[in-house]
Amino acid sequence: xxxxxxxxxxxxxxxIATVSRAFNNSPxxxxxxxxxxxxxxxxxxxxxxxxxxxxxxxxxxxxALVFPQISTPFFSEFIRGAESVAxxxxxxxxxxxxxxxxxxxxxxxxxxxxxxxxxxxxxxxNDAYIHRLYRQGFPFLVLGRSVPGLDTGGIHPxxxxxxxxxxxxxxxxHGYRRIAYIAGPEDQLHNQERLAGCRxxxxxxxxxxxxxxxxxxxxxEAGGYQAAQQLLRLASPxxxxxxxxxxxxxxxxxxxxxxGFRIPQDLAIVGFDDIPTARYLNPPLTTVNMAIFxxxxxxxxxxxxxxxxxxxxxxxxxxxxxxxxxxxxxCEE
Amino acid sequence: xxxxxxxxxxxxxxxIATVSRAFNNSPxxxxxxxxxxxxxxxxxxxxxxxxxxxxxxxxxxxxALVFPQISTPFFSEFIRGAESVAxxxxxxxxxxxxxxxxxxxxxxxxxxxxxxxxxxxxxxxNDAYIHRLYRQGFPFLVLGRSVPGLDTGGIHPxxxxxxxxxxxxxxxxHGYRRIAYIAGPEDQLHNQERLAGCRxxxxxxxxxxxxxxxxxxxxxEAGGYQAAQQLLRLASPxxxxxxxxxxxxxxxxxxxxxxGFRIPQDLAIVGFDDIPTARYLNPPLTTVNMAIFxxxxxxxxxxxxxxxxxxxxxxxxxxxxxxxxxxxxxCEE
DNA sequence: CTGAAAGCGCTTACAG
DNA sequence: CTGAAAGCGCTTACAG
Numbered sequence: 001x002x003x004x005x006x007x008x009x010x011x012x013x014x015x016i017a018t019v020s021r022a023f024n025n026s027p028x029x030x031x032x033x034x035x036x037x038x039x040x041x042x043x044x045x046x047x048x049x050x051x052x053x054x055x056x057x058x059x060x061x062x063x064a065l066v067f068p069q070i071s072t073p074f075f076s077e078f079i080r081g082a083e084s085v086a087x088x089x090x091x092x093x094x095x096x097x098x099x100x101x102x103x104x105x106x107x108x109x110x111x112x113x114x115x116x117x118x119x120x121x122x123x124x125x126n127d128a129y130i131h132r133l134y135r136q137g138f139p140f141l142v143l144g145r146s147v148p149g150l151d152t153g154g155i156h157p158x159x160x161x162x163x164x165x166x167x168x169x170x171x172x173x174h175g176y177r178r179i180a181y182i183a184g185p186e187d188q189l190h191n192q193e194r195l196a197g198c199r200x201x202x203x204x205x206x207x208x209x210x211x212x213x214x215x216x217x218x219x220x221e222a223g224g225y226q227a228a229q230q231l232l233r234l235a236s237p238x239x240x241x242x243x244x245x246x247x248x249x250x251x252x253x254x255x256x257x258x259x260g261f262r263i264p265q266d267l268a269i270v271g272f273d274d275i276p277t278a279r280y281l282n283p284p285l286t287t288v289n290m291a292i293f294x295x296x297x298x299x300x301x302x303x304x305x306x307x308x309x310x311x312x313x314x315x316x317x318x319x320x321x322x323x324x325x326x327x328x329x330x331c332e333e
Numbered sequence: 334x335x336x337x338x339x340x341x342x343x344x345x346x347x348x349i350a351t352v353s354r355a356f357n358n359s360p361x362x363x364x365x366x367x368x369x370x371x372x373x374x375x376x377x378x379x380x381x382x383x384x385x386x387x388x389x390x391x392x393x394x395x396x397a398l399v400f401p402q403i404s405t406p407f408f409s410e411f412i413r414g415a416e417s418v419a420x421x422x423x424x425x426x427x428x429x430x431x432x433x434x435x436x437x438x439x440x441x442x443x444x445x446x447x448x449x450x451x452x453x454x455x456x457x458x459n460d461a462y463i464h465r466l467y468r469q470g471f472p473f474l475v476l477g478r479s480v481p482g483l484d485t486g487g488i489h490p491x492x493x494x495x496x497x498x499x500x501x502x503x504x505x506x507h508g509y510r511r512i513a514y515i516a517g518p519e520d521q522l523h524n525q526e527r528l529a530g531c532r533x534x535x536x537x538x539x540x541x542x543x544x545x546x547x548x549x550x551x552x553x554e555a556g557g558y559q560a561a562q563q564l565l566r567l568a569s570p571x572x573x574x575x576x577x578x579x580x581x582x583x584x585x586x587x588x589x590x591x592x593g594f595r596i597p598q599d600l601a602i603v604g605f606d607d608i609p610t611a612r613y614l615n616p617p618l619t620t621v622n623m624a625i626f627x628x629x630x631x632x633x634x635x636x637x638x639x640x641x642x643x644x645x646x647x648x649x650x651x652x653x654x655x656x657x658x659x660x661x662x663x664c665e666e
Numbered sequence: 667c668t669g670a671a672a673g674c675g676c677t678t679a680c681a682g
Numbered sequence: 683c684t685g686a687a688a689g690c691g692c693t694t695a696c697a698g
Contacts, residue, residue, distance in 0.1 A: 049388070093429075113381060351685075
């Protein structure tokens, strides 16, 4: 029913090898023959079978993206960047969200037989299995955390410098000294580095980060909401809150409003990521732009390079970070 | 190097047929033999090649998701739902964003040879090619718009009733009469049906929707911002704005604030979708919950059913819609 | 420039 | 319960 390479070959009166050459832009084919074949293929709605092609070539032209929580502004922007370069290289993107470690493990086991490479952005997964992938020489990237004992290279957004500049702005421009930090998951590199940048800026200003001013928010709105509540109930509440990502900043703003704090008059709130809605919040959120699209694009570039040149040493691609001053910090913009 | 079914068969001293049966949970295999094979496979890190399997079975166990703008809160939630059921059925999800018609067309051409079904949620694409897919009997779903002359079935969120209840709330509970509508793209079913629901509620209250009170916003924040600006500059600005989705409502709120309107005292703003951030906005956004996760899950269910039972008549799965009263409409919550 | 043929790694009807 | 063998639809080294 469905036309195959044999159907087309028969109709064109050539061998299947010639049809294959026509479709693969081989130089060793008569242009006229090629044209005739393509015409017949078009008429029959023929498209080469990806499975057969993959089997013959031992490649899937497919990359897997494994995310912890697929449903975030960060993810949707990242995937858009990833897709933009994957498309050009004729690669497909397989998307998986692994909510917890129970999902991640079988997934990782399956993926090598169906993809050419993996971008692993989930914090939950068995390091033992990752080491196994590594020993097998299977190309993959781990994002947002480090795997003990493994150097896989990856994308490195300059979290530390971004956080440093952001907090320095709060201290130098606005004179805030009592500054709280709403943290993400402890094992996430993003969180660790942003905290480090924050600490450094405070340190330089002679401020030490009070332990009661660190609350944990788990990188989502609800977490930010609760963390802010906790901070604002302190006997001596902070004058400014730095939420380790924008989603938590959104939650923190909401909590602050609900508790009667005016932003930024009573309380400044800043975030990190510069998600699309950041500029449309009330007040517009001061944050750090992460070039998320760019991160997705570079991650795929890097992985593709690992696939095509397995012998090359691992690379780390830096990704820029830009302070976005808006009004939630107290600036007039 | 990489173990194949032959490697395992040789080590286990059986034929490849037996190894295949072990992996496919065939009933016609000695449990002891199976256990031995699985153990050897595990030791060798063997996983059956998906390409070879697909070729032999003539199925890819892969579904394609084609979105217009991948980078929206709607999409990320939808895909999460889609993935949840795809995973259970052992299907993979291929994700594509087609920004415009130039992308969509070649994509649609390629997909049938690499997937078992398509969920097409992009407004831009060549209807001729969609008809062709249909004639080929290839399983697919078109979301968010109708294809002239084609009945493909799909997911039907009750946009009209949701919008009706929302606007009825504005009229009945708050007594607003001058209500503006910020529209999405004209050809989108979501937009058309929401407008229809809005009109109906106004009609029943004896209000006719003034033409100058309809502005176009293109379903994103920037569009909502500009549309609201335009509406609020009217000689007689609206008392309430119904933005056809939450992203535009976010933009509209931002514009209103910037122009000095207090929400909801001077201007009520409501949206549609109930994206995750809606409840965390300032003020929290009154909107309509769309069960987006559910939509993604049902879309995949439906497509899978089309694949397994091609002869069944097309189905339309309804998806519920719930009014979410928060504070941006003027309620105290 | 073109073709015959082997091979990619599976599945499964058939025979035993 | 197990095996030998054909077949899935391609690619490509080799020969011409």
